Amino acid sequence: MINSSNLINKNEQRFRSLALLTVIVIYLLILAGGIVRGTGSGMGCPDWPKCFGRWIPPTEASQLPLNYQEIYGAKLKGEVEFNAVKTWIEYVNRLLGVLSGFFVLATVVASISYLKKDKAVFLGSFAAFLLIGLNGWLGSRVVATELAQYMITLHLLLAVLVVFSLIFVLIRSYSFQLESASGQLKTARINGLLLTALFISLSQVLLGTQVRDALDEVVKRLGQSQRNSWIDNIDWRFYIHRSYSLVVLFVQVVISYRLYKLGVKGLINTLAKMIVAVTIAEIITGAVMAYFGVPAIAQPIHLLLAVVMIGLQFAVWVIQQPKLMGSNQALEESRLLNV
Numbered sequence: 001m002i003n004s005s006n007l008i009n010k011n012e013q014r015f016r017s018l019a020l021l022t023v024i025v026i027y028l029l030i031l032a033g034g035i036v037r038g039t040g041s042g043m044g045c046p047d048w049p050k051c052f053g054r055w056i057p058p059t060e061a062s063q064l065p066l067n068y069q070e071i072y073g074a075k076l077k078g079e080v081e082f083n084a085v086k087t088w089i090e091y092v093n094r095l096l097g098v099l100s101g102f103f104v105l106a107t108v109v110a111s112i113s114y115l116k117k118d119k120a121v122f123l124g125s126f127a128a129f130l131l132i133g134l135n136g137w138l139g140s141r142v143v144a145t146e147l148a149q150y151m152i153t154l155h156l157l158l159a160v161l162v163v164f165s166l167i168f169v170l171i172r173s174y175s176f177q178l179e180s181a182s183g184q185l186k187t188a189r190i191n192g193l194l195l196t197a198l199f200i201s202l203s204q205v206l207l208g209t210q211v212r213d214a215l216d217e218v219v220k221r222l223g224q225s226q227r228n229s230w231i232d233n234i235d236w237r238f239y240i241h242r243s244y245s246l247v248v249l250f251v252q253v254v255i256s257y258r259l260y261k262l263g264v265k266g267l268i269n270t271l272a273k274m275i276v277a278v279t280i281a282e283i284i285t286g287a288v289m290a291y292f293g294v295p296a297i298a299q300p301i302h303l304l305l306a307v308v309m310i311g312l313q314f315a316v317w318v319i320q321q322p323k324l325m326g327s328n329q330a331l332e333e334s335r336l337l338n339v
Contacts, residue, residue: 030303159307
């Protein structure tokens with residue numbers, strides 16, 4: 001005879017593993033988006049959902065219509081010579097987007113087992129599915145608007161919201177184990193500081209998209225040969241973005257220090273230290289871009305580290321929110337009813 005409690009535990013563990021894997025896939029998608037942006041491959045496929053009118057992109061110009069330059073010239077903004085590398089970078093990004101959608105869908109299906117004992121896990125998973133579907137559609141609008149800056153920013157923001165939804169359901173599924181951690185941070189009374197850190201970090205990321213837009217304009221004006229002069233020709237947004245990173249780091253160090261003084265240990269203390277480390281790494285990649293001619297490899301890593309930092313901040317904030325974590329007594333009663 002199968003023990004129902006063992007079956008529930010296996011279902012919960014399966015869901016947690018899948019939710020964590022889905023978060024990782026979303027982060028890979030964000031990294032891929034950064035690579036697309038950093039290499040200027042956003043219009044590598046000038047149409048959507050096909051690429052140069054094909055489901056499998058071409059690898060050489062001979063596979064395209066003879067008049068492809070006339071067909072796609074306007075959308076390619078003058079870069080009418082086919083570039084297979086840029087085309088496949090953009091196409092792989094699209095494939096990762098589809099893959100992430102399937103992972104989120106699988107997470108929703110796995111969360112059905114929580115419907116009776118904790119509907120918030122299912123609803124959070126379903127919200128992530130709706131958000132990633134909306135973001136997939138938004139990706140088509142990015143192409144349709146020929147990489148309009150506001151569309152790119154919104155595209156990134158929705159990806160961050162998908163991460164938030166998945167992190168929430170993952171943490172919520174561990175609500176019993178995280179009860180002590182939540183209680184520790186609650187006594188620390190630094191909820192406002194955590195929200196401030198999350199807000200300024202998100203603002204910093206959005207400001208970074210503006211800096212990237214300004215950089216694109218500089219690249220068009222100066223060309224690749226003047227790569228070492230790009231940063232010097234960016235407007236005031238770069239300098240605000242650079243200085244603001246120190247504010248982000250300062251707030252994170254203050255949070256970590258207060259936790260240390262209050263004797264908070266365990267998961268929250270570990271996450272706080274990770275946030276500081278990721279923030280420092282992000283600042284270093286920013287410095288590399290500023291002083292070494294904006295190497296393409298540093299740009300997507302810089303973006304990825306920023307979104308990882310925000311995800312960790314959100315995780316710490318959620319852990320210490322009793323309402324978001326759920327009433328342990330109510331959850332325990334629900335669990336007992338289903339054993």
